[in-house]
Amino acid sequence: MTVKFTRPSINIRETLDQLNKPSGIAGNAMLAADTPQEQFNLIGAGRKNLIINGGFDVWQRGTSFTPAQVYGYSADRARLSSGSTVNITKESATIEGNVVNTLKHSITSTSVGWDTRYDQRIEEFDYFKNKTFTLSFWVKSSRTHALSSSQIYFGGGGINTLDLYADYNMGDVTPTWTKKVITFSVGDLSTATGTYVDLVIGITSDGAAIDIEYAQMQLEIGKVATPFEHRSFSEELALCQRYYEKSFNYDDAPANGSSATTFSTNAGRDFCDVAIWAKHSTINFNVEKRINPSITRYGNSSGYWGYLSVGTAAPASDSAYAFHQNLLASSSSKKSVSANNQVSGQPLWGIIGHWTADAEL
Numbered sequence: 001m002t003v004k005f006t007r008p009s010i011n012i013r014e015t016l017d018q019l020n021k022p023s024g025i026a027g028n029a030m031l032a033a034d035t036p037q038e039q040f041n042l043i044g045a046g047r048k049n050l051i052i053n054g055g056f057d058v059w060q061r062g063t064s065f066t067p068a069q070v071y072g073y074s075a076d077r078a079r080l081s082s083g084s085t086v087n088i089t090k091e092s093a094t095i096e097g098n099v100v101n102t103l104k105h106s107i108t109s110t111s112v113g114w115d116t117r118y119d120q121r122i123e124e125f126d127y128f129k130n131k132t133f134t135l136s137f138w139v140k141s142s143r144t145h146a147l148s149s150s151q152i153y154f155g156g157g158g159i160n161t162l163d164l165y166a167d168y169n170m171g172d173v174t175p176t177w178t179k180k181v182i183t184f185s186v187g188d189l190s191t192a193t194g195t196y197v198d199l200v201i202g203i204t205s206d207g208a209a210i211d212i213e214y215a216q217m218q219l220e221i222g223k224v225a226t227p228f229e230h231r232s233f234s235e236e237l238a239l240c241q242r243y244y245e246k247s248f249n250y251d252d253a254p255a256n257g258s259s260a261t262t263f264s265t266n267a268g269r270d271f272c273d274v275a276i277w278a279k280h281s282t283i284n285f286n287v288e289k290r291i292n293p294s295i296t297r298y299g300n301s302s303g304y305w306g307y308l309s310v311g312t313a314a315p316a317s318d319s320a321y322a323f324h325q326n327l328l329a330s331s332s333s334k335k336s337v338s339a340n341n342q343v344s345g346q347p348l349w350g351i352i353g354h355w356t357a358d359a360e361l
Contacts, residue, residue, distance in 0.1 A: 049229040050122055051199070052077045052239045054137075054217035056090065056101040060237075060246055062253035063090040067108070073360065075103050076240035079119040081200055084110035095138055095177055095215055102215040110205040115149040117202030118214055121361035123290065125189075125196050128154065132185045135164070136218050136225035137201070139180060141173040142211040147180075149204045154186070155194030162186075164201075173203070173212060181225045196361050241287035246356045248298075254356050257300045260323065263354065264298070272339045272351040281351065282336040289334040289359040297329040298354035305329070305353030307343065321352060329355050 058076040065072075065088040068080050074088040087106040092099055107116050139147070147170045154160035164170045168182045199219065203212065216228040231239075237250075246254050248268045255264040263269065272281035299305045306321035326342035339351050 047229070047231070048218075048220045048226070049231075050124065050127075050133075050219045051120055051217045052243075053236055054219075055228065055230065055236070056103045056215070056217075057233055058237050058240045059090055060240065060244060060250065065089070073244070076237075076244060077120055078103055079121065079360075080105075080116075081119040081202070082107075082116035083114050084108075084116050084205060086116055091213060093140075093177065093213065093215060100215050102213045104211060104213045105202075106209075106211045107205065108209055110207065110209075112205060112207040114205045115202060116205065116212075117149050117200040118217075119198065119200045120217070122197040122199065122219075123361060125154070125192075125194065128186045128197055129189050130187065131221055132183065132223055133219060133221055134223060134225045135180075135182045135184070135199070136216075136228075137180055138177055138215040139173050139201075140175060140177045140213050142175065144172050144174045145203050145206070145210055145212075146172050147201065147203060150201045152184075153194070153198040153200070154189050155192030160189055160192045177215075179225075183223050183225075238287050241285070242290050243360045244356070244358055245285055245287060245289070245293075247283075247354045254296070254298055254354065256298050256303050260300050260302065262300060263306075269352050269354055270337075270339075281339045281341075282333075283339065283355075284336045285334075285357060289357060290361070291359050292334055293331055293357035293359040295329045295331045295337050296356045296358070298356070299323060305339070305351055307341075307352070308350040321350075327351055327353065329353070331357065334359075 053076045056075045056078070059074070060076055061073060065074050067085050068074055068088040070082060071080060073079055075090065080086060080088065085108050087108060089104050089106070091102045091104045093102050103118065105116060105118070110116065146165065148165045150164040150170050152162045152164065162168070162184055164182055164184075168184060170180060170182060201214070203210070218225070218228050220226065247270050248254055248265065252265050252267060257263045270283045272283065297303055297305060300323045302323070302325070304323040304325050305327035306323045307327060308321050324343050328340040328342055329337055330340060331337050337355050337357060339353075341351060
């Protein structure tokens with residue numbers, strides 16, 4: 001005799017809800033995940049934050065900009081999108097019991113209707129197609145103001161644009177640290193024409209001065225804002241150097257010297273050995289760049305590099321250099337900067353100077 005047992009099918013999610021077993025926010029998020037990839041992202045297996053330097057830890061260009069360059073950079077990968085006069089500084093704050101770095105915009109002079117925004121351009125354009133993402137960050141201000149100039153652009157022309165304020169209830173920034181969380185879905189972007197995604201967060205001015213401070217910017221795949229991802233400083237710096245790198249020591253902001261005979265600092269200068277006229281010597285980057293970068297030369301007050309004395313014998317001292325406008329810096333490679341000797345005459349016993357390499361989007 002054969003005996004068969006049957007039992008009704010059950011829905012695991014509904015059953016757990018009925019049991020009223022506490023699972024916490026993270027547990028509920030795991031249960032709500034639709035795919036193994038989404039659960040993979042939730043448990044933090046692999047890197048998740050698409051925003052580079054979202055913790056504002058890396059500041060290669062300096063830590064105070066008064067005023068900041070319009071549409072220029074301050075903290076690495078943090079672009080200022082503004083036509084107003086804005087001072088930018090590196091600050092710190094205690095958020096949820098932890099001391100974190102912040103980026104502060106102090107808008108001192110503006111006109112009604114002008115936008116001032118934190119701006120990060122993200123390289124992985126195709127990665128966004130047909131996925132759901134969650135943006136989270138902390139923000140505070142000196143007075144309450146609408147975060148009305150907050151969008152994500154997918155390509156040019158404004159055709160593929162998400163308005164985070166009007167359509168996703170971004171709300172206001174206030175004098176109290178507040179965490180903003182926005183979840184959004186992206187289509188196939190079949191009509192998009194750009195090569196990067198542009199995230200901007202900020203205000204449209206009412207004409208009065210205001211300070212706005214940002215912390216822990218995170219953009220991740222999925223429907224839930226998970227805790228901010230802390231990467232080591234060395235890893236974050238390497239990610240930033242794909243877009244911008246300098247010869248100066250980390251704590252030294254790029255600058256020319258104060259006179260015709262001095263560098264701003266001798267620390268970190270790069271040195272090329274014997275350089276024959278009209279020949280190139282190369283200096284390797286720490287990190288390969290996104291594209292062939294734009295090279296800026298830093299030296300004396302005129303920006304000229306130095307050379308050790310011309311002659312058939314090596315000089316007795318490595319400080320016996322002169323500066324010359326025809327010592328050039330350029331790059332035709334993602335991997336190195338080229339020092340080009342255009343000083344005619346005898347071989348130069350070494351070229352010395354500072355540089356920056358810019359491959360920003």
